[in-house]
Amino acid sequence: MDKRIVDFIIKRALEEDKVDKDITSHFLFPKNKIVEAEIVAKDEGIIAGLDIAKRVFYLLDRKIRFKKLTSDGEKVKRGEQVALIRGDLKKILAGERTALNFLMRLSGIATLTRRFVERVYPYKVKIMDTRKTTPGLRILEKYAIKVGGGFNHRMDLSELVLIKDNHLKEIDFLDLQKRLEKIKRKKIEIEIEVKNIENFKKILSLKPDIVMLDNMKPEEVRRAVEIRNSLSKTKNPQLEVSGEINLKNVRTYASTGIERISIGLLTHSYKSLDFSLEIL
Incomplete structure (x- = not known):
C-alpha cells in the first residue's frame, strides 16, 4: 500500500475524532503517565489491519511502543491477545477508537473473504x-x-x-x-x-x-x-x-x-x- 495515502487516511480519521482535544483525559490524568495496554479479539476470525493500528499510535506519539503478537491473515480466537502497547496514557486513549475502528472493519472484510x-x-x-x-x-x-x-x-x-x-x-x-x-x-x-x-x-x-x-x-x-x-x-x-x-x-x-x-x-x-x- 502507498504509505502516503494510508497516512492521509489515518490523519483524517484522527482529526475527525479531535484527538488533540480529548477533554475527558485532559481533566482526569497528568501528563506523561506511562501505562501498558493490550488489544484483545472479542470475536473469532481473520485479523487484518494490525500495521494500520500500529501506525495510528505512531502518528499520535512516536514514543509509543506497539508489539504485534500475531500477523495479518492469521486466525484469531475470542479472548486472544493480538497486540501489546506501552506509552503515554493520554495518547493511547486518544488513539484507541480510531485504531480499533480500522482493525475491526478490515478484519471483518478479511474474515468474510476467507469464508468465500x-x-x-x-x-x-x-x-x-x-x-x-x-x-x-x-x-x-x-x-x-x-x-x-x-x-x-x-x-x-x-x-x-x-x-x-x-x-x-x-x-x-x-x-x-x-x-x-x-x-x-x-x-x-x-x-x-x-x-x-x-x-x-x-x-x-x-x-x-x-x-x-x-x-x-x-x-x-x-x-x-x-x-x-x-x-x-x-x-x-x-x-x-x-x-x-x-x-x-x-x-x-x-x-x-x-x-x-x-x-x-x-x-x-x-x-x-x-x-x-x-x-x-
Whole structure:
C-alpha cells in the first residue's frame, strides 16, 4: 500500500475524532503517565489491519511502543491477545477508537473473504472484490481482501477498460468494434459485461480479454463456458461471474468452470470483528 495515502487516511480519521482535544483525559490524568495496554479479539476470525493500528499510535506519539503478537491473515480466537502497547496514557486513549475502528472493519472484510475462498475450494477460481467500497477507504479495504485470500479487481477507473450495460446502450456495435481495435493497440486490458447467452455470443467476436457474466443463472454460465471452450483451447477470454453472489450459491458458480467471481458484498455487507483495548 502507498504509505502516503494510508497516512492521509489515518490523519483524517484522527482529526475527525479531535484527538488533540480529548477533554475527558485532559481533566482526569497528568501528563506523561506511562501505562501498558493490550488489544484483545472479542470475536473469532481473520485479523487484518494490525500495521494500520500500529501506525495510528505512531502518528499520535512516536514514543509509543506497539508489539504485534500475531500477523495479518492469521486466525484469531475470542479472548486472544493480538497486540501489546506501552506509552503515554493520554495518547493511547486518544488513539484507541480510531485504531480499533480500522482493525475491526478490515478484519471483518478479511474474515468474510476467507469464508468465500474456503467455500469454493478446490475449484481454481479467483474470489475478487469490486469498487463497492467505503468512500476514501478503498486502498485499505482492498488490502483486507488480499489478506483474506481474495484478489483485487481494478482499483479505480484508470485501470482496465470495463464496458458495462450503460456504455453499450450509448454506442452501436460497429463503432464499438472500431474503438476496441484502437484500445487493443495500446495493450490495455478489456472487459465487457453481458447479461445473456445471445449477447455473450455476439461479444465474443470482439475478442475481449474478459467477459463478465452479470446476473446469469448457473446453467447459463455453464453454457457460456462450454461455448468459450469450444472456440478456444487456451480458455480465452476469461469468464467472470458477478451479481447476487453469496455463500449459498458461490460454490455452484465456481463449479461451472469460470475463472473469476467478483463479489460486491465483500466490502459492503461484511460484519466487523470486535476488538477491545484494555489498560493493564
